[in-house]
Amino acid sequence: MNHNHEILITKQDVAPYIYFVCSMAQRGRMYGGLSGKSDYIGGVFDRWINIIPESVIFNKYFLPKIADNLEVISDYYEYDPKKSGIAPDVLGVKIGKKAIPFVEYVNKWRALKNAPQIEVKSFKKGQYMVSLRNQSYDKKYLVMAETNLDSDYLLPFFEQTVIGEDIYNKLKMDDNVFIKENLNKDLSSVTKIKRDNTNLGSLKLITVCLANDFMRYSNLCGEGGSPFYIKEINETRTPKTLPQTMTFSEWINKKIDNLYSWKENKLDNNKKHTLIDVYVENADKIQVLKNSKSSITIYTISKAKINDTELEANKTYIIKFQLLDRSGAKSGEYFMHKSIIDKIPNKEDIMLDNIKQYIR
Known part of the structure; x- marks a missing residue:
């Protein structure tokens, strides 16, 4: 494939x-x-x-x-x-x-x-x-x-009736009548449609x-349950003195091979918010420095990987999470991160x- x-x-x-x-x-x-x-x-x-x-x-x-x-x-x-x-x-x-x-x-x-x-x-x-x-x-x-x-995928279906010079000319505004001053160019005329592709x-x-x-x-989110997933992982400044830490492996449980589930939601502690499983390589080489309601700050002792993000050794990263709100959902739904x-x-x-x- x-x-x-x-x-x-x-x-x-x-x-x-x-x-x-x-x-x-x-x-x-x-x-x-x-x-x-x-x-x-x-x-x-x-x-x-x-x-x-x-x-x-x-x-x-x-x-x-x-x-x-x-x-x-x-x-x-x-x-x-x-x-x-x-x-x-x-x-x-x-x-x-x-x-x-x-x-x-x-x-x-x-x-x-x-x-x-x-x-x-x-x-x-x-x-x-x-x-x-x-x-x-x-x-x-x-x-x-x-x-x-x-974004304009429907445009070719209108080409016989809409995308024409006569239609465009009808949309032209007479700037001499209406515009007395437009220093910042905040007001602009309609753009002529072009589609070469x-x-x-x-x-x-x-x-x-x-x-x-x-x-x-994957993870099943039941009625009213919402998936809490990793949106991005970005490198950040490493503190001069590392605080007392715990290993990333203490936050997660091995599920299948290198696929891990979270032991609990330590971010916002909402039982209706399900942390979506992650793929991790060298989990014991990742240290958790701190967390907020929507992020975890980690430090890598050696090379590691979370989902499809390669992590370099001796670096600090912020894992940012995003909630997909489905609190009004009446049925269950299975979710998995697309990258894995x-x-x-x-x-x-x-x-x-x-x-x-x-x-x-």
């Missing part, structure tokens, strides 16, 4: 989803927590943008590894999950024009025997965590991808794993073989 393999997202990739979302919005049937006609369509696009990677990553990355004439079948049905159940993100595969279903609908969605059950979860590039709400995912594959869409963004594969494994490696998702056993080859054996 190549984590650095970038898959480009084009206008053609997104067009079917634009149509699908517009169709549901027009009918006022926005399932999945959206409130129907009270949601303007601009906000709807952003909420549904996470479904785009399903077809892109399978058609451009996974399926070509099996054969050249395969195409994923995405879920474009409209239904209420509370009544019909939840279909997997990948409904099946087409071999040429022949459809091979992985599920069938008998008043509710149900898996076909031996068919691979696959969920695709996408996360924005700037997100620190990956998460999962267990909606009967126990035996399913999880394909996790990182999306990096351009024909791609809308890109995505990268994070991992393919089993949902059971993800839940085993590769510590979960990878099942990409097994998933591809499962697909290959099932469709032949």
Whole structure:
């Protein structure tokens, strides 16, 4: 698996989803927590943008590894999950024009025997965590991808009606009429739209794993519980005299290999705030100097590592934590730091073989 393999997202990739979302919005049937006609369509696009990677990553990355004439079948049905159940993100595969279903609908969605059950979860590039709400995912594959869409990814869909010289000219203001003085240039005219890039963004594969494994490696935040995660680790000035310290290993318990859980929340002492597990190398070589409600100051005796941050010897660092507030959440959700998702056993080859054996 190549984590650095970038898959480009084009206008053609997104067009079917634009149509699908517009169709549901027009009918006022926005399932999945959206409130129907009270949601303007601009906000709807952003909420549904996470479904785009399903077809892109399978058609451009996974399926070509099996054969050249395969195409994923995405879920474009409209239904209420509370009544019909939840279909997997990948409904099946087409071999040429022949459809091979992985599920069938008998008043509710149900898996076909031996068919691979696959969920695709996408996360924005700037997100620190990956998460999962267990909606009967126990035996399913999880394909996790990182999306990096351009901020103006919808712009190419307006080019025939909006991006024109006549529209731009209508937006021009007559500075001679309104501006008497603008020394600091605080007031500016509308900028002419230019878009040279024909791609809308890109995505990268994070991992393919089993949902059971993800839940085993991650932290469950229950109803009203919020994850407290490491946001950044920065070097800081080392004091001339080190205070009395305790080792970092006294704060954590080994969970799996170099993955550690926290013994307790010594930061804000809130039982509803769950400190997210960390990957640590040479935990006994890290000393804790002090902590606040949102940070821990450490000193390294030798080289060490926390999550994906390499720590040099004889240096002082501040570990800064961030809370993702989900105090109003009514259900549980599993969280893991995105930087260490590769510590979960990878099942990409097994998933591809499962697909290959099932469709032949």
